Amino acid sequence: MALLQISEPGQTAAPHQHKLAAGIDLGTTNSLVATVRSGLAETLPDENGSHLLPSVVRYRLGLPPQVGEEARAALIEDPHNTISSVKRFMGRGLADICKGCSCSEYDFAESAGSDSSVPRIRTVAGDISPVEASAEILKTLKACAEKTLDGELTGVVITVPAYFDDAQRQATKDAAQLAGLTVLRLLNEPTAAAVAYGLDRESEGVHVVYDLGGGTFDISILRLNRGVFEVMSTAGNTALGGDDFDRTIAQWLAGQAGLGAEMTVHKMRALRAEACRAKEALSDVESVSVAVPRDDGSVWQGELDREQLNALIDPLIQKTLSPCRRALRDAGIELDEIEDVVMVGGSTRSPRVRERVGEFFHCEVLVDIDPDKVVAVGAAIQADVLVGNKPDDEMLLLDVIPLSLGIETMGGLVEKVIPRNATIPCAKAQDFTTFKDGQTALAVHVVQGERELVSDCRSLARFELRGIPPMAAGAARIRVTFQVDADGLLSVTAREQASGVESSVQVKPSYGLSDSEIEQMLRDSMAHAEEDVAARNLREMQVEARRAIEALESALASDAALLSADERTRLDAALEDLRAKAEGSDHLSIKQAIEALNIASDGFAARRMDAGIHAAMAGHKLEEFS
Amino acid sequence: MAISLTDAAAARIKTFLENRNSGYGLRLGVKTSGCSGMAYVLEFADQSEGDDTVFEDKGVKIIIDPKSLVYLDGTELDYAKEGLNEGFKFNNPNVKDSCGCGESFTV
Numbered sequence: 006m007a008l009l010q011i012s013e014p015g016q017t018a019a020p021h022q023h024k025l026a027a028g029i030d031l032g033t034t035n036s037l038v039a040t041v042r043s044g045l046a047e048t049l050p051d052e053n054g055s056h057l058l059p060s061v062v063r064y065r066l067g068l069p070p071q072v073g074e075e076a077r078a079a080l081i082e083d084p085h086n087t088i089s090s091v092k093r094f095m096g097r098g099l100a101d102i103c104k105g106c107s108c109s110e111y112d113f114a115e116s117a118g119s120d121s122s123v124p125r126i127r128t129v130a131g132d133i134s135p136v137e138a139s140a141e142i143l144k145t146l147k148a149c150a151e152k153t154l155d156g157e158l159t160g161v162v163i164t165v166p167a168y169f170d171d172a173q174r175q176a177t178k179d180a181a182q183l184a185g186l187t188v189l190r191l192l193n194e195p196t197a198a199a200v201a202y203g204l205d206r207e208s209e210g211v212h213v214v215y216d217l218g219g220g221t222f223d224i225s226i227l228r229l230n231r232g233v234f235e236v237m238s239t240a241g242n243t244a245l246g247g248d249d250f251d252r253t254i255a256q257w258l259a260g261q262a263g264l265g266a267e268m269t270v271h272k273m274r275a276l277r278a279e280a281c282r283a284k285e286a287l288s289d290v291e292s293v294s295v296a297v298p299r300d301d302g303s304v305w306q307g308e309l310d311r312e313q314l315n316a317l318i319d320p321l322i323q324k325t326l327s328p329c330r331r332a333l334r335d336a337g338i339e340l341d342e343i344e345d346v347v348m349v350g351g352s353t354r355s356p357r358v359r360e361r362v363g364e365f366f367h368c369e370v371l372v373d374i375d376p377d378k379v380v381a382v383g384a385a386i387q388a389d390v391l392v393g394n395k396p397d398d399e400m401l402l403l404d405v406i407p408l409s410l411g412i413e414t415m416g417g418l419v420e421k422v423i424p425r426n427a428t429i430p431c432a433k434a435q436d437f438t439t440f441k442d443g444q445t446a447l448a449v450h451v452v453q454g455e456r457e458l459v460s461d462c463r464s465l466a467r468f469e470l471r472g473i474p475p476m477a478a479g480a481a482r483i484r485v486t487f488q489v490d491a492d493g494l495l496s497v498t499a500r501e502q503a504s505g506v507e508s509s510v511q512v513k514p515s516y517g518l519s520d521s522e523i524e525q526m527l528r529d530s531m532a533h534a535e536e537d538v539a540a541r542n543l544r545e546m547q548v549e550a551r552r553a554i555e556a557l558e559s560a561l562a563s564d565a566a567l568l569s570a571d572e573r574t575r576l577d578a579a580l581e582d583l584r585a586k587a588e589g590s591d592h593l594s595i596k597q598a599i600e601a602l603n604i605a606s607d608g609f610a611a612r613r614m615d616a617g618i619h620a621a622m623a624g625h626k627l628e629e630f631s
Numbered sequence: 632m633a634i635s636l637t638d639a640a641a642a643r644i645k646t647f648l649e650n651r652n653s654g655y656g657l658r659l660g661v662k663t664s665g666c667s668g669m670a671y672v673l674e675f676a677d678q679s680e681g682d683d684t685v686f687e688d689k690g691v692k693i694i695i696d697p698k699s700l701v702y703l704d705g706t707e708l709d710y711a712k713e714g715l716n717e718g719f720k721f722n723n724p725n726v727k728d729s730c731g732c733g734e735s736f737t738v
Contacts, residue, residue, distance in 0.1 A: 008711060008718025009673050011647055011657065017672045042718070043647040044675065052715070153715040 008155070011043035016394060024159045026189070026392035027150045028197070028384025031139065031163055031177065033092040033246060034219025034351065036060045037378060038146040039385035040154060041394070046201070046385045048378045049153045057377060058149075062141045063087040064130035072145040081278070084270045085112055086128040090248060091142075093220050094124055094135035095180075096173035136180045143184035160189035162388040164380050166221045167193040167239035170453055171465055171495055178494075189391040194218075195225030196236060197383030198349040201374055204229060210344040211237075211336075215362050216380075217325060218350035220246040224329050226336040235428065238335035240328035247284075247352040250318050254280035254309070257317055262297040262305035283309050288354050315357045322361050329365060335425070345369045351377050410465075410487055410495060412437075413450035417459045417542075422487045434486040437499075443475040447483055451497050470499040546595040550587040553599050554580065557606055560613060567612045579605040634659065634686045634693050634703060639710040640719060641689035648691075651675060656685070656692025659708070660699035669702065670735045671721055 018024065027040045027049075035057040039048040048056045055074065063076035064086045071079070080087050088111070112127040125132035143163075150158055163186075165177050174191055181188045195214030204212050209229050216223040223241040255276040259268070268276070279295060286293040292310040299305055333340070346366050352358060353376045363370045374382065389395060411421035414437070423433050439447065447470045454462030473481050485499045557580060561568075568576065583598040636644070648654045656679075660672035676694045679685050684700055686693040695703060707722040729736035 008713060008716055008720060009671060010718050011644070012672075012674045014658070014674050014677060017662070017670075017674055043643070044651045045647055049715070149715070155716045 023156055024392045024394055025154045025156050026388035027158055027161045028381050028388045029146055029161050029163045030381035032060055032218055033090050033221060034060060036142050036146060037381035038150045039381040041385050041389040046382045048381050049150055051149050060142050061089040062138045064128035066129040070141050072141050081274050084274055088126055088138045090220050091135045091138040096176035136176050139180035140183035143181055143186060147184055147186055159392050160187040162190050162192050162384040163188055164192050164194045164197045164384050167195055167223045167225055168241040168243050189388055192384055192387055194380045195223050197380045198347050199227050200386050201379045201383035202347055211338055211342045213343055213346045213366060214349060215346050216349035217352040218246050220248050222246055222325050224332045226332050226338055238332045240332040242328055245324055249321055250284055251277050251280045253317050254284055258297050261307055262299060287311050287314050322358055326365055340367050343368050345371050347371045349376050349379050410453050412485060413452060413459045419452055419459055419462055432488040434484050437483045437485055438479050439481040440478055442478050445473045445475055446471045449499050473501045543590060543592040546592040547587050550583055550595050550599055553602055564613050567616060568609060576605050635707045636688045636691060637709040640708045641691050643710045644691050656694050658694045659703060660696055661702045673719055
């Protein structure tokens with residue numbers, strides 16, 4: 006006999022037609038799955054009764070990967086094959102990861118062969134990409150949910166930090182696809198938390214969501230207006246969280262115990278585990294004893310009290326407050342307008358964090374719902390709505406774009422088309438034009454970021470618009486449309502419309518369809534950002550050189566007779582010099598050669614002009630020209 | 632003519648109704664569909680209709696329409712846990728046969 010759940014009035018599903026939906030919080034440290042049953046959203050425990058699945062995957066030779074507690078237990082004994090905090094690597098390039106973390110514990114495979122800058126972690130089971138490791142975690146959650154709900158999941162809502170850019174969101178979607186999940190929507194974690202607290206049923210007002218998880222920090226300012234949630238602004242730091250607390254405490258422990266800077270991966274992890282244990286214990290007690298094994302086999306015994314802990318983590322908490330200020334400024338909100346602050350993420354269990362955040366916002370700090378579960382619960386509620394188990398979709402969530410989206414214009418500058426914190430879904434169009442006479446193609450380079458130079462932003466995609474009818478520079482009108490769907494994912498189209506002729510637009514879908522395309526996208530971005538700009542300078546100069554050479558050659562072909570032999574020799578020399586330099590890679594020397602050629606040909610140009618006018622006027626009376 | 636609840640079922644229904652913040656009681660019923668003739672209906676009820684019969688057991692109101700009552704009379708509603716799954720179970724004395732999964736039945 007099947008076990009039944011209570012439905013909303015009129016929503017009873019036909020047998021075997023249940024629409025099962027789940028919310029997944031794919032966290033840096035822990036992941037959870039939650040669902041709504043009989044109108045109640047709960048996180049689902051696994052066979053051992055544990056709700057939190059450690060986001061750790063251990064790869065083994067010839068055996069299926071282990072996920073969760075077993076894998077976490079193996080972190081110390083088998084560090085190279087055990088991947089933790091993989092979320093930090095999602096959608097990021099190798100250079101980016103090395104920059105963010107000075108002491109990365111993984112053996113990243115060289116990009117040889119796959120010529121890719123997407124990091125692959127070398128394990129006994131082969132090179133593993135972050136997307137693949139995340140998919141293993143999702144598969145485990147999926148299996149748990151399907152066993153619990155006794156059926157296949159129709160769809161899931163997966164939460165991501167509000168600060169995730171498009172590549173990171175896409176990587177998350179890819180991981181879900183790899184795990185065999187249908188993603189109904191990606192939801193910003195803070196938004197999910199607000200839903201879990203039922204703030205949508207509260208009075209109208211401004212709410213702040215402070216989410217300090219294992220690896221990421223997010224701050225979101227939400228306004229509830231006539232039953233509609235609007236995310237007014239988001240800010241955060243994708244590389245700040247409880248892991249950093251642990252690292253700081255571990256460093257302090259190492260210092261106290263007199264350990265050298267040189268440490269094996271093994272030792273570092275053991276030290277971190279001890280730091281984490283001490284930190285968690287200090288949420289409840291004033292002082293905790295710590296033990297660190299020394300190199301010589303002896304054990305250092307010490308004491309860590311809350312005051313010392315506070316001193317250690319205060320600088321990190323302080324680092325969370327500047328994004329808070331930024332979010333307030335973006336939202337145009339004064340402190341006294343804020344109703345409450347929702348605390349999310351395990352690190353907000355720390356009494357010091359609660360104290361400092363309460364002080365900063367001068368208001369009540371909400372901590373009633375388990376801060377580890379609150380995001381998954383909100384995601385489950387949203388999934389339940391999206392899959393169609395609710396009679397009326399009363400909940401309307403408006404999300405925002407975390408980073409401005411724009412395209413590259415002449416000179417490597419970014420023209421922002423959609424500004425940061427615009428609500429999604431949205432579409433914006435902007436007109437661009439051609440730079441040269443007779444230009445028939447336009448390269449569109451889509452970038453994301455707040456900086457002014459393309460080199461400082463993130464490259465998302467490139468494509469070309471071809472078939473523009475030849476016309477004078479600046480005459481063509483090319484409308485570039487940016488469209489962001491409800492998941493925060495982007496599509497860009499370019500259309501030439503000045504002539505009224507539909508021109509064919511060829512968009513190479515480098516935007517997030519397959520893994521290899523994402524890799525390509527990443528390779529284009531961080532690794533070669535600077536080279537791109539230098540290459541662009543050079544290319545622009547080479548184009549200019551070619552134009553000058555062609556112009557002079559056509560002039561010589563028709564009017565060589567105007568030159569003396571001596572002049573001709575000098576001009577040919579300058580022309581040769583420019584030809585040679587244009588092949589080189591120094592854009593400044595090309596520029597000088599172009600200038601030299603211009604000077605050398607000045608007299609010739611003037612004489613051609615005179616000759617042209619003479620030819621036009623010869624045989625005509627003066628009156629004919631007046 | 633009666634419908635009853637086990638203690639476990641009554642407790643869960645109360646929890647769910649409280650969580651929902653509104654609702655008059657629980658509507659039970661049957662509808663013709665499914666692989667074996669009839670399927671159960673289990674829904675929150677915001678009101679009772681004119682023809683409905685309302686039972687009250689262990690502080691929970693159970694609302695049934697007259698057509699369904701014929702098929703459900705004598706049923707005990709239980710809340711059970713099977714492995715990781717948990718949910719409501721109809722112990723219906725009228726059932727002659729049910730499909731393999733038990734989601735639908737014949738009388």
